Amino acid sequence: xxxxxxxxxxxxxxxxxxxxxxxxxxxxxxxxxxxxxxxxxxxxxxxxxxxxxxxxxxxxxxxxxxxxxxxxxxxxxxxxxxxxxxxxxxxxxxxxxxxxxxxxxxxxxxxxxxxxxxxxxxxxxxxxxxxxxxxxxxxxxxxxxxxxxxxxxxxxxxxxxxxxxxxxxxxxxxxxxxxxxxxxxxxxxxxxxxxxxxxxxxxxxxxxxxxxxxxxxxxxxxxxxxxxxxxxxxxxxxxxxxxxxxxxxxxxxxxxxxxxxxxxxxxxxxxxxxxxxxxxxxxxxxxxxxxxxxxxxxxxxxxxxxxxxxxxxxxxxxxxxxxxxxxxxxxxxxxxxxxxxxxxxxxxxxxxxxxxxxxxxxxxxxxxxxxxxxxxxxxxxxxxxxxxxxxxxxxx
Numbered sequence: 557x558x559x560x561x562x563x564x565x566x567x568x569x570x571x572x573x574x575x576x577x578x579x580x581x582x583x584x585x586x587x588x589x590x591x592x593x594x595x596x597x598x599x600x601x602x603x604x605x606x607x608x609x610x611x612x613x614x615x616x617x618x619x620x621x622x623x624x625x626x627x628x629x630x631x632x633x634x635x636x637x638x639x640x641x642x643x644x645x646x647x648x649x650x651x652x653x654x655x656x657x658x659x660x661x662x663x664x665x666x667x668x669x670x671x672x673x674x675x676x677x678x679x680x681x682x683x684x685x686x687x688x689x690x691x692x693x694x695x696x697x698x699x700x701x702x703x704x705x706x707x708x709x710x711x712x713x714x715x716x717x718x719x720x721x722x723x724x725x726x727x728x729x730x731x732x733x734x735x736x737x738x739x740x741x742x743x744x745x746x747x748x749x750x751x752x753x754x755x756x757x758x759x760x761x762x763x764x765x766x767x768x769x770x771x772x773x774x775x776x777x778x779x780x781x782x783x784x785x786x787x788x789x790x791x792x793x794x795x796x797x798x799x800x801x802x803x804x805x806x807x808x809x810x811x812x813x814x815x816x817x818x819x820x821x822x823x824x825x826x827x828x829x830x831x832x833x834x835x836x837x838x839x840x841x842x843x844x845x846x847x848x849x850x851x852x853x854x855x856x857x858x859x860x861x862x863x864x865x866x867x868x869x870x871x872x873x874x875x876x877x878x879x880x881x882x883x884x885x886x887x888x889x890x891x892x893x894x895x896x897x898x899x900x901x902x903x904x905x906x907x908x909x910x911x912x913x914x915x916x917x918x919x920x921x922x923x924x925x926x927x928x929x930x931x932x933x934x935x936x937x938x939x940x941x942x943x944x945x946x947x948x949x950x951x952x
Contacts, residue, residue, distance in 0.1 A: 583834035634800035634809035662780035669725040713762030724909035736881035742800030907944035
């Protein structure tokens, strides 16, 4: 990275770092973050052109530098969600200086969990796919042929963890279960960070599996999705819930704790629509499941309407175990649903796939507690086994 570029970026970024000190006000305009596939052709052009300008002026270098140098404080700690919310919003605000219409969309990964490599998001029309077999370099899509300059000069790379495919990710039902069972950030954070969050980084590989994963624009749309999950959990009565561990040797994280790098209180990012968090998530409009005939639903299904379906189809003991927020006294569908479930399982490829193993090098890079990671993944596998044994046909 050229020093002149880095120093100019530091001086510009300092303007946003100190913004919180001016006080908090309700936002007068809100950036609408849409599901990627709901972007109009014009909105996609805005994203393409803005990302190209961000690259030209060195911003991808800068955000990779921030993420790399803050890495040990923002993973495996309760700073995970608030830091990344502030980080993605910072990137979005810089983009809006080039084009006020710029907003970071989110990738609804629930629709693609079975084989993410087949997602249109990873097609030439959007973010491009796997890297070349010879060198891992991405040669199609938004960042085709890009050379990254932090931490060194290299091509933007992806190396799918299933060869030409990507091992399965996590379902909307699993995430809905986490949201219903977890009542503290100390529990919610690892249940998402080690599963839904980690699976995408590990699955895409290449730059996404490094400390400088921000080189890949997929990082931004993935973390917008993770932020959307957090915002949905917050809306269920956990708006200001913040507890759990800080970095090793540091106190637990509270609303008064200062975000790594930004040195702003955690409280400043807790409420969308206030302070600098001038954005919100649009409901998906093209979310029809690919493997069922149900009407179009996206995250709304996962975090709301799914409750009614679960209440009608799962045994009471599984509802109590995995979905304590669902009314277990709802009318049951009995043998008719069991038959439907069997057909759904066959159509969906045999129910939910078991979660992938988390590579030891991924755990070590983040400084995670390997025993905690194992506990979380085993619990997720227990969930999948229970759903499959009950004959539950997943949404996608």
